[in-house]
Amino acid sequence: MAGHNPMLYDLPVALGCPYTVHIHDYMWFCQRISLMGLKDRYCGEPDVAGCEACIALLGRKIEEDVPVAFYRTRAAQFLKTAQTVYAPSQDAAERMQKQYSGLTCHVWRLEDDAALCAEGEARLQAAFPVPEERVPGVAVMGAGRGERVRVCVIGGIGKEKGYDVLLGAARDAALRDLPLEFVIVGHTPDDEALVRTGHVFITGEYQEDEAIPLIASLQADYAFLPSVWPETWCFTLGLAWKAGLKVVAFDLGAPAERIRATKQGILIEADLLEESLNDVLLQLGRIGALKA
CATH class of the missing domain: 3.40.50.2000 (Glycogen Phosphorylase B;)
Structure with a gap:
């Protein structure tokens, strides 16, 4: 939810309404959003320490300045309480599920x-x-x-x-x-x-x-x-x-x-x-x- 106030994470609970999540990119666990690391290439999805090192060197592409561990824990809770989580491809679903144990990510393809x-x-x-x-x-x-x-x-x-x-x-x-x-x-x-x-x-x-x-x-x-x-x-x-x-x-x-x-x-x-x-x-x- 890059570009929005972090309070948005609490909005569904405050309103008492169910919600679904549609995955567009990897901002759910990557503060650089698209998994781009050194040499402007795919980072390989390192652990939290590796992500912190990447951000220290290359910077964030989100407005918040928060630790990776907190960032991921908050996202995990939001995804866990969603009614359904959709990803547009099996590859994206598997990457999300790799990061968040127990998450069920349904594939909803955007085109035929x-x-x-x-x-x-x-x-x-x-x-x-x-x-x-x-x-x-x-x-x-x-x-x-x-x-x-x-x-x-x-x-x-x-x-x-x-x-x-x-x-x-x-x-x-x-x-x-x-x-x-x-x-x-x-x-x-x-x-x-x-x-x-x-x-x-x-x-x-x-x-x-x-x-x-x-x-x-x-x-x-x-x-x-x-x-x-x-x-x-x-x-x-x-x-x-x-x-x-x-x-x-x-x-x-x-x-x-x-x-x-x-x-x-x-x-x-x-x-x-x-x-x-x-x-x-x-x-x-x-x-x-x-x-x-």
């Missing part, structure tokens, strides 16, 4: 993945037939595209969503003159740094009803989710599928769970360095492993 994938397949078959020659990229990507592998990245790509991963990959692609380009359908904290590499094009922010046509029009080989925290759901994964793209993602969180279940993508190691990551992305594009 089978329907999303079916919609994408239908779109490929009808709405967006593949032309004889692929539409050129825009801006820097239009010139000399040749046989470049085109990777689509969707959404607002901040630290948690993999900005540093993407920047490292783009710089490596420039350094080695790789036939690899990234199209970001969305925005980042520093678009200019990415564009300067000559291997990135950024559309900028989009309206909800523009997303699918925009993604499809770019004719990427596949989509890539560079998120480095164990997301509890990830709506951009659904957007990629609806646009007819298969997806490469790190083997972490709900995206990995969903890709395994649908088989509409490939999972890769979460700790790959940019050189190895680019080698994998190139190989996947060249062999057509992610073509419908």
Whole structure:
């Protein structure tokens, strides 16, 4: 309940009313909210002492300045007395239950993945037939595209969503003159740094009803989710599928769970360095492993 007065924890009891809890992120036990530790990567969910050390070094992302032990004890009591606790994925439910012994966390999925994938397949078959020659990229990507592998990245790509991963990959692609380009359908904290590499094009922010046509029009080989925290759901994964793209993602969180279940993508190691990551992305594009 970041951003709200801590007295909110006592409100249901004061009103004498039942309540349910819907898990959105990991603020229930992580004062940095998204389990991001050193080097802006997944922390591994250490014990209380490890969390205190992390906060001392990196700081909190909540307004309260309270010890981790107290913070978790209060959350445990609030969750325990809830009528029902829901998580959007099995992965998120299991992470919550690992932290809070005895907690029952029910899975309430936010989208129907089978329907999303079916919609994408239908779109490929009808709405967006593949032309004889692929539409050129825009801006820097239009010139000399040749046989470049085109990777689509969707959404607002901040630290948690993999900005540093993407920047490292783009710089490596420039350094080695790789036939690899990234199209970001969305925005980042520093678009200019990415564009300067000559291997990135950024559309900028989009309206909800523009997303699918925009993604499809770019004719990427596949989509890539560079998120480095164990997301509890990830709506951009659904957007990629609806646009007819298969997806490469790190083997972490709900995206990995969903890709395994649908088989509409490939999972890769979460700790790959940019050189190895680019080698994998190139190989996947060249062999057509992610073509419908």
